[in-house]
Amino acid sequence: MEIRELMEECEAEIVAEYLQMDVIQKGNRKYITCPGHEARLGKPDLHIGNAELRKRGYMCYACHEFVNTHDMVMEVTGCSSAEAYHIMADAMGYEINSDCRRSMDIPRIRLSKWEASIIGLYPKFRVLVTQSSEKDDKTLVYDGLYELYKANRNIYYDLIIRKAKKAREKYLFCLEHYGDVKADMAYKIYNLLGEKFDNSIYGKIRLELDDRIERCERIIHIFSAERKKTV
């Protein structure tokens, strides 16, 4: 199959699922969190509903931009153009006949955008890893999680597990001190703001934190299992 044909036939939604992006259905439309927001607007897309999946890409109403499937793949994975075609072909189950280099090595276990953001990682962010040796410590910089995975799987898994553990701790701390109107820190706020203060906010905080703690635990569990396999 030629690249031109691939671009015509390839469905953005299938590719989004292949890349394990979060896809949410509202009515008969499907939405993703905009993978190009950060680069275009300087902040990640926190509101699912800005970017609508179309057949050949997505339309982000906040960025005022239509992005085709090929560029969406590059935004999400940080891969090269040639690799993006291969990912699209793989997702669709096509063979492509070009001399595109086939080097993209996508991790089997990946974080969704939301998961990456709740543990303080985001595929587009630079990843700093300190490597200690007998002589000195050196800091290696990777242009995103996928680059790190390609370079060293163990460091990739360890980084995610460590970040998820740290994030879980932070969320547990907040849950303990703010997760209920009677919790010590929450109670201080309640005391200060008085009886008219709408304390249903603590229920919302608790739900959000519970969600995040549960997801952190899942990440730790899944990535630890995968890490063991690579030893």
Ligand SMILES: [Zn+2]
């Ligand atoms: Zn956007």
